[in-house]
Amino acid sequence: DAKTTQPNSMESNEEEPVHLPCNHSTISGTDYIHWYRQLPSQGPEYVIHGLTSNVNNRMASLAIAEDRKSSTLILHRATLRDAAVYYCILRWEGSQGNLIFGKGTKLSVKP
Amino acid sequence: EAQVTQNPRYLITVTGKKLTVTCSQNMNHEYMSWYRQDPGLGLRQIYYSMNVEVTDKGDVPEGYKVSRKEKRNFPLILESPSPNQTSLYFCASSVYLGEGGNEQFFGPGTRLTVL
Numbered sequence: 001d002a003k004t005t006q007p008n009s010m011e012s013n014e015e016e017p018v019h020l021p022c023n024h025s026t027i028s029g030t031d032y033i034h035w036y037r038q039l040p041s042q043g044p045e046y047v048i049h050g051l052t053s054n055v056n057n058r059m060a061s062l063a064i065a066e067d068r069k070s071s072t073l074i075l076h077r078a079t080l081r082d083a084a085v086y087y088c089i090l091r092w093e094g095s096q097g098n099l100i101f102g103k104g105t106k107l108s109v110k111p
Numbered sequence: 112e113a114q115v116t117q118n119p120r121y122l123i124t125v126t127g128k129k130l131t132v133t134c135s136q137n138m139n140h141e142y143m144s145w146y147r148q149d150p151g152l153g154l155r156q157i158y159y160s161m162n163v164e165v166t167d168k169g170d171v172p173e174g175y176k177v178s179r180k181e182k183r184n185f186p187l188i189l190e191s192p193s194p195n196q197t198s199l200y201f202c203a204s205s206v207y208l209g210e211g212g213n214e215q216f217f218g219p220g221t222r223l224t225v226l
């Protein structure tokens with residue numbers, strides 16, 4: 001699986017948008033971009049995934065660069081509950097297997 | 112409620128005393144797996160199972176066993192635990208979303224301490 005690079009930590013204010021970047025310059029054409037997050041004292045949870053087009057769901061939006069070498073997870077209005085470690089993961093199409101977690105980005109949200 | 116459950120949630124044991132951590136999912140998922148999470152090393156896969164009676168090693172399988180006799184259960188067995196297996200363990204099950212998406216559902220974790 002191709003590697004991803006994320007900032008170690010980021011801070012945000014409550015109710016402001018948050019843009020979490022991820023670089024994946026060696027991504028292949030069949031790699032999907034997945035985001036998971038891990039709240040304190042909990043298991044990881046799925047956030048969103050995409051291939052080429054931007055994606056929206058109830059939790060977040062995923063903006064994918066045209067060359068696919070980077071992507072950004074967007075939380076439109078951060079809440080205190082969004083404080084977590086966010087992982088950007090590349091997955092081969094059709095893979096059911098291992099999620100390779102990097103160190104992720106620890107997001108802190110200030111009231 | 113769709114969920115993955117693990118038991119026990121916390122366990123302190125001694126070196127060499129066999130233990131089993133149970134994992135159960137109620138979503139009829141075919142794929143299940145076990146991860147361990149350690150500071151500085153992140154989450155690493157131990158074993159996974161594509162379906163009943165089909166299991167395979169992940170990245171760090173040494174010292175662990177698994178079995179998959181039923182679709183819903185995937186226990187993790189430590190035959191002779193050692194202190195280096197002190198860790199936070201997560202069980203997960205997976206559903207294929209289509210278009211390259213596999214959503215993995217994780218359990219709440221089991222914190223194991225081996226003295």
